[in-house]
Amino acid sequence: MASSRRRFHRYEGGDPLAPPVDIAEALDAIGERVMGGSSPERALQEFLRRGGRDQRGLDDLARQVNERRRELLQQHGLDGTLKEVRELLDRAVLEERKQLARDVHLDDLERDFAQMRLDNLSPSTAAAVSELQDYSWQSSQARADYERIKDLLGREVLDQRFAGMKQALEGATDEDRAAVDAMLRDLNELLEKHQRGEDTPEDFAEFMDRHGDFFPEGPQDVDELIDALAQRAAAAQRLLNSMTPGQREELMQLSAQAFGSPQLMESLGRLDANLQSLRPGEDWSGSERFGGGQGLGLGDGTGMLQDIARLDALSDQLSQSHAGARLDDIDLDELARQLGEQAAVDAKALRDLEQALRSSGTVRRDSEGQLRLTPRAMRQLGRSLLRDIADRMSGRQGQRDLRRAGAAGERSGATRPWEFGDTEPWDIPRTVLNGVLRRAGDGSDRLITTDDIEVAETEARTQAAVALLVDTSFSMAMDGRWVPMKRTALALHTLIRTRFRGDHLQLIGFGRHASVMEIEELTALDAFWDKGTNLHHALLLANRHFRKHPNAQPVLLVVTDGEPTAHLEPGGESFFDYPPHPLTIAVTVRELDTASRLGAQTTFFRLGEDPGLARFVDTLARRAGGRVVAPELDDLGAAVVGSYLGSRHGDAGDDYQDWFGGRGFWFGT
Template identity: 55%
Template sequence: MTGRARRYQYGAWHGGSDPLEPPVDLRSALDQIGRDVMEGASPRSALEELLRTGTRGTSGLDELTRRLWQRRSELQRRHNLDGTVQEVRRLLDRALDQERQALAAEDGEDARFRELQLSALPPDAGGSVRELAEYDWRSGEARETFDEIQRMLGGELLEQRFAGMKDALRETTPEDVERVRAMLADLSELLAAHARGDADVPRRFDEFMAEHGEFFPENPRDVDELIDALAARSAAAQRMLNSMSEQQRAELAELSQQAFGDPRIGEALSRMDQQLRSLRPGEDWSGRGRFRGDQPMGLAEATEAMAELGELEQLAEQLGQSYPGASLQDIDLEALERQLGERAVVDAQRLADIEKQLRQQGLLQRGADGNLQLSPRAMRRLGETALQSVISQLRSRKGERDTDRAGAAGELTGTTRPWAYGDTEPWDAGRTVRNAVLRRAAGGPSAPRLDIEDLEVAETEQRSRAAVALCVDTSWSMVQDGRWVPMKRTALALHHLVATRYRSDALQLVTFGRHASTVDVGELAALEGTWEQGTNLHHALLLAGRHVRRHPDAQPVVLVVTDGEPTAHLETDGEAVFQYPPTPRTLGVTLSEVDSLHRLGATLSVFMLGDDPRLEAFVDIVARRGGGRVVAPSADGLGAAVVGDYLRTKRRR
């Protein structure tokens, strides 16, 4: 680069979310959704719960909504709606004091009569201002103060309906008042033409804006935008009136007739309100707010406060996502930033990004029934997370081997052979480097440093194939005693281990309550706990036996997770018979199925949860009859116990 070195300046980022922030943590989000699904929630409700609660470093919709309601409460606790009336009374008292001082300096009956006239004014500010509108003031200062009341009322009423109008009319002349009156008359005609559906409304709108555009700094592009803006402010003004007492409303109605000392202004505004209400009935014209603070607001300020309350309520509805067809895209980010600041916008965008990426990356999908469900890819991720947790537990056990490499290959024999296409055994690094060095010594420096013919792999023992049946208890006691999710996480971990590291093994998942059934891992993860009596281990072992018979060339392995003794069995007609305490018939047919599996050469391991003495006695019989193994892990240690037992079985084979 030639010339003077280019200089760069760095400053705070003001363009939304921080570009240096880490991307959304989809794995953490998916883990949270998966946990809720395994506890019985639907994927749709689990996603909604994630969006409500948020993730680490990102506020959820509930927190944003709480902050909105907090702001709403602070606004209502801080202010009241009496500002305009209080200011009118203050100016009125000043005008009357100025007038009485002037009259006290005069002699004669006329001055005394005027004093009596002032003393007989109505007690309310509206009635006093109305009667004084025709009063012939003796004091110039009093006259100016009274004119200030009329100008203030006019400015407040116009500011209610037209943003920025009060400041523009602070020094109002009769000509200014006439311009306002003419604008209101033309506006009424334009609104009436639009209501009738006249074809020339676009032309009338252009002419209206050319004539009166100074009153509309927002510069609406068409008549609908003009009506939308005016109706929103008019509805806010109506909600302000709804929030007042009947006496306050009556007093304001009378004061509005004195705006700029011209009753036609108040009448025109009232007519405009009626037209806007018929054109935009969907606006909130009936709402109200409860202001109970000690800081008075004028009409314009109170209307702004009502508009802000309306915006807060709309945002709360958008964040609540409780209406049909709700989407995070519905959230008005500009309004959210006005109310809660830029960080709230960043949080809302990150939540929308999480939902979008979960769908785009295929982690959530629509099932055949149209309902949202976890995709196979999502199940693999959940299984990977569950397996990683199990592996960390296994590593922490004293004397356990490193399970990261468990199942990657068979045991090393100590011999090597040249690599061939399709080999999955690990390379023998020493033999490979030796071959490369010898070849280069014979071929010279031009020979490649490493060639495919140099590769040698370490030979391993042949691994036997297994037919594995994991039978998990789904009776209500598993839900009631907090074993439901650990059971599901165990199944996910084992499924992921088999699917990724022992692909030749055949894994079948069997659930058993009153009946038993075979399920895939997605069905098990989404299974909801139901109140159903019965622990039909007999049916589960029948299905496990059917699975191992379908794989006669594989070593049979049966793993049973349960927290109760068998209390149900399957009759020959397919009916499940439940009885507690279990009958000899139930125990007999269950143990008969244990014997059948033993004759098939199955390795039977029972993982006993809880400390039920009757269950302990039963599994002891199972261990003696079936030559199996009994493990009594905690709920948190269940996954490590099952996966560890499976790996030990692999090593024995």
């Protein structure tokens, strides 16, 4: 029997029974920021940075990383080894003084001479240790404490380069020290051979066979070995750079006495030189400012600076600031080690959320690598905005949505069997009754079949060619009208695409020039400084749209906050002048007259309180036989959608007139 093979991977934390990641909150937040003028790329990054209601974002994790870094620096100092050496030295001197005082067999001259040497020791720890090298200790305890200084220094300087060496060599024998010397000699030879390009995999394997116990992390090749050693050696150098000149000088003098063997420091110096040559890109010159009272030894201080370097790397990963950054770059294992498992779980949730947004078809990258909301996402956002507008228009959730936003016109009262492709609403009572009668006749257990379905017949309605002209001049963004304009366009686009599919909508933005825009382009449009309000060009495009649909009812909706200050010249150039030039006014009025001859039902949505704009727009509306609405910004979407729905039924209707009269200003002509 063939055995089945299963592959396992590391469990990455979190609740194993938790439901899949929910993108609804993220998409709503992203859509809100897109409507606020942000690009989809920035909106997604902003959500990932800030997180959701129950989800920590990248900024929270980065702040925790920075707090951890600050705590390490504020809690610790770099004089741990100096303090420990000083304590051993003071204890040795004290024990020696005690022994001199109670040793009755000691010659008075010898006692006085020994006492004088102890009294005149240098205040410098390093100098005092050096001065006692040839001292003849009378106390065995004092001699042991003094020898421990050399042993401590040897273990500390090795622990700087090889993590864990301080503990591993505690109580080391001469054989252990000889093994260290042999390892350093072979290591330097291997690195120098590698630098010349003369080493082979067999050289590395032979080195690890002989000295692998010194490298519990288990490097797989010489490059991994060099990387690990260089990172720690660079941290050791940064530790020295962070010390005061006095601390650094004392440690250098003390280190020369490590294990009582100058050869150790020579080998370590040779090792540092080899590593700097092989890995010059490591940070060998940096330093940190320590301010705590908890002294660190050389090895622990080096390890802490390695942690700080890793925290800096995590901070860079979490910032996602460099080009091409991805959440996959975040080292979850290191994040868990530094901040705990929950931090890694939160980062993974953000990564999964970003992947879910892409895989669900709500966001995608275009050919230029920029993130874009997909049509599916735009539909979802549009439905949300349309529900909000329906609430505003009806005062009761869903009322206006039900009465005015139907797909097939008013019901006639008659029904007919459903046919493939029908969009009319089902007649539920007749459909259920048909199912009951059928089951009574044939004994079938199927509740409803397609043959049972009846739909409500509706009156035929006229198709509309709708042109929504939105002012995209800089004043719209500067005066806070950018967001409502985009919300309005998206809501109207969603309404027509989902409920009035036979209508033809064209979105036209006009600043210095006018252009036809897809809804994705308009909602992602950034505000930019561009003088000019070229309503003339926008009307030209709108009339072209009306002519393409000669059998549809033209509906012209214009949203603007300024008088026309630009027009399109015959050569295609835009002419700008402020105050508005008479020629600009003339050609704009001419195109509005053309729209009127085409039968367009025209509504102007005036934003702002400029009296000149009000007079001009009122004049245009009277000339075109249209109306002017001056809504509050929050009601712009409801006003535009209400005007469109009113045009679909032939007049604004009492409900819409009440709406405009209650929430803004309604002027009929």
